[in-house]
Amino acid sequence: MDASDLPRQDFRSTALRVLDARGYIHQGTNLEGLDAAFVAGVVPVYIGFDATADSLHVGHLLPIMTLRRLQRAGHKPIVLMGGGTTRVGDPSFRATERPLLSDDQIAANIQGIRRVFERFLTFGNGPIDAVMVNNADWLDRLGYIDLLRDIGRHFSVNRMLSFDSVKARLERQDPMSFLEFNYIILQAFDFLELHRRAGCLAQMGGSDQWGNIVNGIDLVRRLEGREVFGLTTPLLTTASGTKMGKTAGGAVWLNADRLPPYDYWQFWRNTEDADVGRFLRLFTDLPLERIAELEALPGAEINQAKEVLADAATALAHGAEAARTANGTARQAFAGTIADGLPEAALTAEEGWNGALVVDLLMRGGLATSKGEARRLITGGGVRVDGAAVSDVDARVTVGAAPVRLSAGRKRHVLVRGA
Incomplete structure (x- = not known):
């Protein structure tokens, strides 16, 4: 642990x-019991x-970083992939049923x-190396009658209906299928x-998972006579009250084939002033002492x-070189020069002759979600x-051998290339 990571409790x-x-x-x-378990040895x-x-x-990044912190503190992360439960769909705080996916x-x-x-x-076979497991390995072999007899009898429907994730759905009179209702039992x-299988002593997740986590703890106590633990992270919203990770262009994906590193870098660069210190603590490995200095910068220096x-956030997700490239691209774009690495939008063959509507290019380049x-x-x-x-909503752009830069505001840019 870095010396600046000092406790508040x-x-x-x-x-x-x-x-x-x-x-x-x-x-x-x-928390007292979980604290003692962490002191006693490696906790899966x-x-x-x-x-x-x-x-x-990015909406998943808080639990991901929680596992990263625990591994760096000497404990074993288990990443559970819901190969089985994905077929059902978690109903927590959703208004509609998730679409069912094929195997x-x-x-x-x-x-x-x-x-x-x-x-x-860090994945591997060591005592604190992370492992990824798939709950299809046991759920696919679970007989329905066995589930009802051995597991289902330990669950009170009255209690399940009282959980906020279910109650909110019912109060809105949004339908909840029996398939979804079973998700609570499967997660437990x-x-x-x-x-x-792995001596797992704790489950962690977002605050919307509290009811599911408590059910699992209760099931382990009933069937194994052991105390296990649960911990949730806070619901993350920005200082202006919007949900973390949502932008006009959609979700902020963590894989580069879904979202280029430059766009990922820009997402963090566009953080609201009031969120900078909090996001540095949650989403980077910078020491707390350094973060305190950064969030105290006055006025425009907060940039x-x-x-x-x-x-730092882009280096974690995409590597240090991708972060350096994104930073350099942003500086060139801000200086008004054509910058390699910017997202691109290409003209169609027909537009190559007649030019493209700026309205269409804004949508094609992800700078707007609708006309x-x-x-x-x-x-x-x-x-x-x-x-x-550009002041005319019917304006068109023609592109020669060199691309042109299309900008929405001062920070969002795409390169428009010819057909």
């Missing part, structure tokens, strides 16, 4: 002192991720997600199986801290082509 273990000091702890079932800890896409996004889609998604974790965790069974945040938004950007004076303002 009287925890004895390095793990909880670091998690607490950096702002990862929201709720815990028995798991967090589950359903394979609903072939990449995770081939789920397998491909797991491979894409593994690439994310390989950048944040995951904790039981990981405790039996220096935002660049440090963008560099209405693109028109509003233009009429609001926020759109430029090679530095020249």
Whole structure:
């Protein structure tokens, strides 16, 4: 542990002192007991991720970083992939049922997600090396009658209906299928199986997983007579109240084939002033002492801290070279020069002759999500082509041998190339 990672509470273990000091702890079932377990030796800890896409996004980054902190504090991360539960879908705080995926889609998604974790965790066969497991390994072999008899009898429907994730759905009169309702039982069974197979002593997750985690703890206690632990991270919103990781262009993906490193860097560079210190603590490995210096920068100097945040977060997700390239590209774009590494939008063959509507290029380059938004950007004076303002919503762009730079505001740019 870095010497500047000092505790804010009287925890004895390095793990909880670091998690607490950096702002990862929201709720815990028995923090004193978990603290003692961390002091006593290596604690296997798991967090589950359903394979609903072939990449995770920034909304998943808080639990990923929690596992990273625990491994660096000398404990064993277990990444549980929901190859089985993805077929059901977690109903927690959702208004609609998730679309069902094929087995081939789920397998491909797991491979894409593994690439994310390989950048944040060290995998291997050592005592604190991370492992990735798939709950399909035990759920696929679980007979329905066995589940009802051996597991289902330990669950009270009354209690399950009282959990916020279910109650909110029912209060809105949004439908919840019996398939989804079973998810609560399956996740509890995951904790039981990981405790039996790997000695797992703790489950962690977002605050929306509290009810599921408590159910798993109760099931292990009933069937194994052992105390295990749960810990949740806070629901993360920006200082302006928006959900972390959501942008006009959609989700901020962690795999480069889903979102270029430059766009990832720009996401962090565009952090609100009031969030810089918090995000540096949560999403980088910088010492707390250095973070305190950065978040105290006055006025416009806070932009220096935002660049440090963008560099450090991008280096974790994509490597140091990608972070350096993204930083350099951003500086060139800000200086008004054509910069390699910017996202690109290409003209079609027909547009090569007649030019392309700026409205269409704004959408194609991810600078706007609809034609209405693109028109509003233009009429609001926020759109430029090679530095020249565009005021006509019907304006077109023609491109010769050299690309042109299309900008929305001062920080978002794409290169437009000819057909």
